Amino acid sequence: MSFFDIPAGYRFTGMASGIKKSGKLDLALIYSNQPARVAGVFTRNKVVAAPLQLTQPRVTAGFCQAVLVNSGNANACTGEAGLQIARETSAILARELSIAEDLVAVASTGVIGVQMPIAPFAQGIPKLVKTLAADQVTVVAEAIMTTDAFTKVASAKGDGYSVLGLAKGAGMIHPNMATMLGFVMTDAKVAPELLDSALRRAVKNSFNSITVDGDTSTNDLVLLLANGAAGGEEIQPGSEVAECFCQYLDRVLLDLAKMIVRDGEGASKLVEIRVTGAASEEEARTVAKSVATSSLVKTAFFGEDANWGRIIAAVGYSGIEVDQNKIDIRFNQILVVRNGLSTGPELEAEATDVLKLDEFVVSIELNQGEAVSSYYTSDLGYEYIKINADYRT
Amino acid sequence: MSFFDIPAGYRFTGMASGIKKSGKLDLALIYSNQPARVAGVFTRNKVVAAPLQLTQPRVTAGFCQAVLVNSGNANACTGEAGLQIARETSAILARELSIAEDLVAVASTGVIGVQMPIAPFAQGIPKLVKTLAADQVTVVAEAIMTTDAFTKVASAKGDGYSVLGLAKGAGMIHPNMATMLGFVMTDAKVAPELLDSALRRAVKNSFNSITVDGDTSTNDLVLLLANGAAGGEEIQPGSEVAECFCQYLDRVLLDLAKMIVRDGEGASKLVEIRVTGAASEEEARTVAKSVATSSLVKTAFFGEDANWGRIIAAVGYSGIEVDQNKIDIRFNQILVVRNGLSTGPELEAEATDVLKLDEFVVSIELNQGEAVSSYYTSDLGYEYIKINADYRT
Numbered sequence: 001m002s003f004f005d006i007p008a009g010y011r012f013t014g015m016a017s018g019i020k021k022s023g024k025l026d027l028a029l030i031y032s033n034q035p036a037r038v039a040g041v042f043t044r045n046k047v048v049a050a051p052l053q054l055t056q057p058r059v060t061a062g063f064c065q066a067v068l069v070n071s072g073n074a075n076a077c078t079g080e081a082g083l084q085i086a087r088e089t090s091a092i093l094a095r096e097l098s099i100a101e102d103l104v105a106v107a108s109t110g111v112i113g114v115q116m117p118i119a120p121f122a123q124g125i126p127k128l129v130k131t132l133a134a135d136q137v138t139v140v141a142e143a144i145m146t147t148d149a150f151t152k153v154a155s156a157k158g159d160g161y162s163v164l165g166l167a168k169g170a171g172m173i174h175p176n177m178a179t180m181l182g183f184v185m186t187d188a189k190v191a192p193e194l195l196d197s198a199l200r201r202a203v204k205n206s207f208n209s210i211t212v213d214g215d216t217s218t219n220d221l222v223l224l225l226a227n228g229a230a231g232g233e234e235i236q237p238g239s240e241v242a243e244c245f246c247q248y249l250d251r252v253l254l255d256l257a258k259m260i261v262r263d264g265e266g267a268s269k270l271v272e273i274r275v276t277g278a279a280s281e282e283e284a285r286t287v288a289k290s291v292a293t294s295s296l297v298k299t300a301f302f303g304e305d306a307n308w309g310r311i312i313a314a315v316g317y318s319g320i321e322v323d324q325n326k327i328d329i330r331f332n333q334i335l336v337v338r339n340g341l342s343t344g345p346e347l348e349a350e351a352t353d354v355l356k357l358d359e360f361v362v363s364i365e366l367n368q369g370e371a372v373s374s375y376y377t378s379d380l381g382y383e384y385i386k387i388n389a390d391y392r393t
Numbered sequence: 394m395s396f397f398d399i400p401a402g403y404r405f406t407g408m409a410s411g412i413k414k415s416g417k418l419d420l421a422l423i424y425s426n427q428p429a430r431v432a433g434v435f436t437r438n439k440v441v442a443a444p445l446q447l448t449q450p451r452v453t454a455g456f457c458q459a460v461l462v463n464s465g466n467a468n469a470c471t472g473e474a475g476l477q478i479a480r481e482t483s484a485i486l487a488r489e490l491s492i493a494e495d496l497v498a499v500a501s502t503g504v505i506g507v508q509m510p511i512a513p514f515a516q517g518i519p520k521l522v523k524t525l526a527a528d529q530v531t532v533v534a535e536a537i538m539t540t541d542a543f544t545k546v547a548s549a550k551g552d553g554y555s556v557l558g559l560a561k562g563a564g565m566i567h568p569n570m571a572t573m574l575g576f577v578m579t580d581a582k583v584a585p586e587l588l589d590s591a592l593r594r595a596v597k598n599s600f601n602s603i604t605v606d607g608d609t610s611t612n613d614l615v616l617l618l619a620n621g622a623a624g625g626e627e628i629q630p631g632s633e634v635a636e637c638f639c640q641y642l643d644r645v646l647l648d649l650a651k652m653i654v655r656d657g658e659g660a661s662k663l664v665e666i667r668v669t670g671a672a673s674e675e676e677a678r679t680v681a682k683s684v685a686t687s688s689l690v691k692t693a694f695f696g697e698d699a700n701w702g703r704i705i706a707a708v709g710y711s712g713i714e715v716d717q718n719k720i721d722i723r724f725n726q727i728l729v730v731r732n733g734l735s736t737g738p739e740l741e742a743e744a745t746d747v748l749k750l751d752e753f754v755v756s757i758e759l760n761q762g763e764a765v766s767s768y769y770t771s772d773l774g775y776e777y778i779k780i781n782a783d784y785r786t
Contacts, residue, residue, distance in 0.1 A: 047709030047717045047733075077705055077717065079734045112702025113735050218706050295688070309505025312470055313611050316440030324440040324470065340440075341472045342506050382775050 004137060005155040005162035007187035009033045009229030011132035014143030017124035019110075019117070020072035027120065028143035029093075029128050030067040030166075030183055035103055036227035038064035039196040041203050043220035049076035050083040050116075051106040052221060054090060058102050062192055064225055065103035067183060068093050068125075069144050071168070074179065075108040075116040076218040082116060089121040096129045107221050109146055109168060109179045137164065144168040144181055149263050154255035156248040159241070161188035161230040163248045167256040170263045180207055182222035182256060188245060189228035194237040198246045199224045206253035209285075210261050210376045224249070258376060267378030269301055270359045274374045277366040283320045284373035287364065290318030291375070298380035306351035308336050315364060326367040332360050397530060398548040398555035400580035402426045402622030404525035407536030410517035412503075412510070413465035420513065421536035422486075422521050423460040423559075423576055428496055429620035431457035432589040434596050436613035442469035443476040443509075444499040445614060447483060451495050455585055457618055458496035460576060461486050461518075462537050464561070467572065468501040468509040469611040475509060482514040489522045500614050502539055502561060502572045530557065537561040537574055542656050547648035549641040552634070554581035554623035556641045560649040563656045573600055575615035575649060581638060582621035587630040591639045592617040599646035602678075603654050603769045617642070651769060660771030662694055663752045667767045670759040676713045677766035680757065683711035684768070691773035699744035701729050708757060719760040725753050 010032050017027040040059035042052055058064065068089060075082045086106050094101040108116070141151035145168055152167040169180035182203075190198070203222055228234075235241050262270045273292045278284035291297055294314040300307035308329050315322055329337035331354040336347055354360050403425050410420040433452035435445055451457065461482060468475045479499055487494040501509070534544035538561055545560040562573035575596075583591070596615055621627075628634050655663045666685045671677035684690055687707040693700035701722050708715055722730035724744040729736055747753050 045706065045709040046711075046713070046715050047705055074702075077702060077730075077733055077735070079718070079732075112706060113730075115735075218709060309467075309470060312440055313438065313505060316438040316611060318439075320439070322439050325472070337470075337506075339472075340470055342470070 004153055004164055005157045006134055006137060007162040007164055007185050007227070007229065009187055009227045010185050011134050012136040012140045013128055013131040013133065014136065014139035015124055015128050015131070017070070017120035019070055019120045025139065025143035026070055026072045027124050027128060028069045028140040029132065030140060030185065031097065031132050032065050032185070032225060032227040034227055034229070035063045035065045036225040037062060037190060037192055037195055038105070039192075039199040039224045041199060041222045043217060045218050045220070047077065047218045049074055049108060049219040050078055050086045051075055051108045052219060053083060054086045055105045055107065055221070058105060059223065061102065063103060064105050064223065065099050066093060066097055067105045067107070067223060067225075069107045069109075069140075069181065069183075071109050071144050071146050073108060073110040073114055073116050074112045074219050077113040078115050085116045085118055088118055089125070092121055092125045093129075096125055105223060107181055107219070109144065109181055109219050112218060137166065141166045146179070150259075152256050152259040152263070154252045154259070156252050158188065158244060158248045160232055161186055163188075163252050165252040165256050167260060169260045179217040179219045180222070180260065181220070182207060182253070184222070184224040184249070184252065186224070186226045187228065187230035188226055189230065189232060189234045190226040190245065191234050191236050194235060194242055194245070195224060195226055197237065198242070198249050201246060202249045202253040205250060206257035207260075209374060210257050261376045261378050264378035268358070268381065269379040271301055271377050271379070272361045272374050273364070273377060274361055274372070275364045275366065276372045277369055278320075278371040278373070279369035281371045281373055284371045285375070286320050287315055287318045287322070287366070288373050288375035290314045291362070291364065292377035295380055298377060301355065301379035302381040304352060304355040306331055306336055306348050306355055308342075311362065311364070312337065312340070322366055323368065328365040328367065330363040331355065397546055397557060398550045399527055399530060400555040400557055400578050400620070400622065402580055402620045403578050404527050405529040405533045406521055406524040406526065407529065407532035408517055408521050408524070410463070410513035412463055412513045418532065418536035419463055419465045420517050420521060421462045421533040422525065423533060423578065424490065424525050425458050425578070425618060425620040427620055427622070428456045428458045429618040430455060430583060430585050430588055431498070431619075432585070432592045432617045434592060434615045436610060438611050438613070440470065440611045442467055442501060442612040443471055443479045444468055444501045445612065446476060447479045448498045448500065448614070451498060452616065454495065456496060457498050457616065458492050459486060459490055460498045460500065460616060460618075462500045462533075462574065462576075463503075464537050464539050465503040466501060466507055466509050467503045467505045467612050470506040471508050478509045478511055481511055482518070485514055485518045486522075489518055498616060500574055500612070502537065502574055502612050505611060530559065534559045539572070543652075545649050545652040545656070547645045547652070549645050551581065551637060551641045553625055554579055556581075556645050558645040558649050560653060562653040572610040572612045573615075573653065574613070575600060575646070577615070577617045577642070577645065579617070579619045580621065580623035581619055582623065582625060582627045583619040583638065584627050584629050587628060587635050587638070588617060588619055590630065591635070591642050594639060595642045595646040598643060599650035600653075602767060603650050654769045654771050657771035661751070661774065662772040664694055664770050664772070665754045665767050666770060667754055667756045667765070668759065669756065669765045670762055671713075671764040671766070672762035674764045674766055677764045678768070679713050680708055680711045680715070680759070681766050681768035683707045684755070684757065685770035688773055691770060694748065694772035695774040697745060697748040699724055699729055699741050699748055701735075704755065704757070705730065705733070715759055716761065721758040721760065723756040724748065
């Protein structure tokens with residue numbers, strides 16, 4: 001049924017519970033046959049949705065067996081009533097699955113500030129648990145969608161174990177507002193401190209290279225579950241096996257992150273902004289982010305205009321000390337700027353052909369060090385406005 | 394001829410020199426009959442256009458008699474050749490006006506990275522100086538336009554003197570990229586240290602409350618000239634007269650800044666984001682800026698959707714410590730959020746009527762202090778994409 005590597009010991013399901021008036025799938029369940037170790041990365045927004053307030057301490061405690069996710073209502077800015085709903089849904093699920101309540105994680109995505117009804121959960125959850133199956137991965141991926149145009153699933157097969165990731169999110173101009181949910185499951189047996197550091201590293205180079213660190217929505221959440229069902233030795237931090245595990249995890253998360261950019265609301269292009277020759281990785285990252293988030297740069301991509309002037313201006317206002325006379329800029333292999341000056345109309349015309357591609361790399365060489373970093377972005381077109389102006393109507 | 398208060402001792406003119414292929418006005422000259430004291434605020438972009446490199450030390454020296462501005466070509470990222478062009482244009486003008494070269498300020502706005510031709514200046518400037526006249530203010534305002542939809546002029550009449558401001562700029566999503574030029578002339582006699590501090594204060598509460606401090610284009614510049622032609626005592630810092638002068642200056646610059654927002658590329662609404670009850674003015678400003686620059690908030694304005702969820706989320710990710718349970722939000726007088734919770738669908742429907750207005754205020758009360766700050770923003774609609782995707786074609 002599935003083209004993905006499904007880790008052992010997990011089951012999945014989803015349903016249309018009625019939260020979405022459209023009747024689309026809106027309630028998803030991920031279940032591990034045994035309690036899994038869990039690590040999580042949570043929104044840094046000061047306004048935190050109710051389900052995250054409930055889930056965060058449970059994840060910190062280290063174990064999780066079931067993840068319940070709804071779309072259509074974020075249960076954010078809903079006060080004590082919203083928190084009560086989150087608690088009730090968790091309690092209903094724990095009862096139906098006969099597991100401890102603190103092994104349940106809940107997450108929500110959708111409109112902010114609307115009270116969440118309990119009925120869809122009360123009526124839906126008993127049915128939901130009956131349909132759990134190992135091959136229902138894509139149903140979960142579909143049930144967590146909001147403005148997403150397609151489901152996002154990625155996987156990798158390690159030595160005796162698998163890593164499977166599901167995500168929800170559509171890139172935006174100000175990516176900090178795109179609620180991003182990510183759920184990663186592995187059957188590897190992983191030492192808890194490794195689980196946490198591996199997730200943080202993978203998130204930094206994937207989801208946090210499309211969204212802005214610290215600037216996240218009220219509901220952002222990435223969970224990594226490791227149930228150990230694959231058996232074998234526990235993977236310890238610092239080992240070679242650990243580095244392999246991290247690389248598989250990195251790859252799955254980067255694949256998902258690129259899907260999110262590709263699904264940018266109204267986006268038609270996936271563009272890597274690769275900064276090289278920076279004095280430090282932090283500086284490379286700051287410059288890449290400045291360019292990747294510039295609306296003028298992104299509209300130029302949409303217009304298929306090799307407008308390097310907007311790129312160099314975004315480099316200049318990134319706040320990093322740069323020498324404009326040392327900057328080289330390439331669209332794929334085409335050098336359009338050398339030492340801060342145009343290489344001429346012929347190369348710019350060639351670069352325009354690169355802009356017509358669905359996917360390309362803008363390389364910015366600062367020539368002031370060795371550090372490198374990439375951000376991933378999309379073009380900005382009419383569809384973004386259309387989707388976001390009408391989102392609630 | 395003019396409805397503005399024109400300070401004594403200034404003359405103005407503009408022409409179509411051929412820099413713009415469209416044949417529109419593209420070269421402007423402001424001239425003071427006597428050397429004026431000058432203060433300036435310059436871009437903080439690390440990539441600085443050639444004309445600014447020439448002008449900045451001259452302004453720092455304290456005097457200016459002529460300001461030459463072209464549109465259509467930013468003369469930025471043009472290297473030594475661009476700097477040479479800026480020097481030559483300045484020399485030609487000084488010769489034609491028979492003034493010292495270091496009394497000339499030059500500024501440019503337009504496309505980045507294209508070498509500036511000398512011919513339009515060499516041929517145009519001798520004609521330009523012959524057409525100087527006191528009533529040609531709006532010609533200057535027109536000749537400095539790029540994507541501007543209308544000219545921007547504002548003035549105020551003080552006690553025995555006038556303040557006249559001209560600006561160019563169209564607000565953007567990432568306002569840091571909107572090249573903003575502002576030229577303010579007064580015939581008041583102002584002590585140099587007051588001139589500088591008055592300009593910095595006025596810019597902070599106007600142009601820098603629509604654009605992002607430190608995040609500016611390669612060409613941004615605001616000059617304030619005071620030629621003392623009105624006569625009278627020199628206005629000294631700390632005096633009551635000085636405070637009056639500052640208030641007139643504040644008002645002229647805020648009027649111009651609002652025009653820039655109103656002329657936001659594709660904008661149809663002028664929205665003040667007013668944050669009250671913050672712990673400090675700096676925090677109020679940070680929150681106001683976070684909301685004002687959110688693309689999701691701005692597209693909701695375009696959709697006339699009282700989507701306070703996006704507003705409260707932007708408050709939350711501003712980085713300031715806020716208590717979500719204390720936040721009140723109003724659209725004009727309509728309270729849609731009290732203590733972080735919706736006040737219900739009836740008030741939200743009333744708020745939707747406010748969103749239909751051309752101009753309204755979003756008030757965000759944090760209830761954690763006394764400090765207040767405002768940012769001015771616009772809606773974000775299809776026109777923005779249209780203008781910016783096609784800018785160079």
